[in-house]
Amino acid sequence: MIEKIKKFIVRIFFGDDYLSDILFLIFIFIVYFIIQIVYPPLFSVIVSPSMEHYYFNFQKYEQYNITQQEFFQFPYPNGLYVGDIVIILPINTQYLRIGDVILYKGISLYKNEDIFHRIVGYNNSNFIIMGDNNPGPIIFEGENNMDPNRIIGIGILRIPLLGYIKLLI
Template sequence: MQRESIFRKFWNWLWNSNSILSWVVSFLLAFLIVRFIFYPVIGLLLGSSIPLVVIESGSMEHFASFDKWYEAQQEDYAKIGITEEQVQKWNFRSGLNKGDIAIIKGRDFSKIKVGDVIVFRPPEQKKAIIHRVVEVNAQQGYIATKGDANIGQLSVERKIRPEQLEGIAVLRIPFIGWIKLALVQGIQVIKQPQGI
């Protein structure tokens, strides 16, 4: 009985108090629930250790209409045998914008195809990369990717092996990732030494 009363008082304070402390506790509880319950459950359901990815750079953005973007990329794609007709059928053919969240589903490496947007972990790098598959080499067991806005490829995306694959992007949620980006950038500003 007494525990129930303490819990009710705490719950009432958490939801109805306007104190700074109640806001801080609410924020911490929300973070813990998302990080240790929601995120792992979503990962389990989607079969990916990274079920949600915030787009942190402009490497997948299309800064113009599809026609203008394709005109700028056409030469690179032609070199590897990708036609405009193929590109027109791709998922996320208008790219992914900084601040978007991509929902990532686990996918068997052998089922990856040109045009898929995948998440992979480069060797010896902390952060995963989300880029579009531009080559599948089944015989040699690798795939290659390229950021939609990039001219050319990064060295780490030329031969991606099965163990590096985290999953495939299946859904885009626009703008919501800006919350994380703003928090991370704010923390970085605080950490940097201030000088004259």
């Protein structure tokens, strides 16, 4: 019985016929749906241009005492673009630092949206965050005084453009 299971697994991953290709796609979909049930934000798609760097202006970071040299050592110094997938991992907020790109739960206009923005400072035990393409923190979203409980996780890996598949669906 174990030998049959091993052969089946080898066929799924290393087979060279159409059936093995179909079985592999089914495997990928099953894994994706399991992830969506266990931790939905794992593969999050960028849907707004708030982190894009087409017309990036660094000067707004100077008011938060962030130098240009420091900025380019942050994660994603070249921005995140619509259609990118970012892999998000949950994190204890005490380990977050200035420059990290986080995913947080929107509360006002974007109630049902998760938003990616960068931590630029601290306000007592809360965070100050903003999008790289925004002129400053979004006040009505509470970005000037972000409660750590709203933070879903931290971006650890960017996969360019692959999110367009999800956006089109």
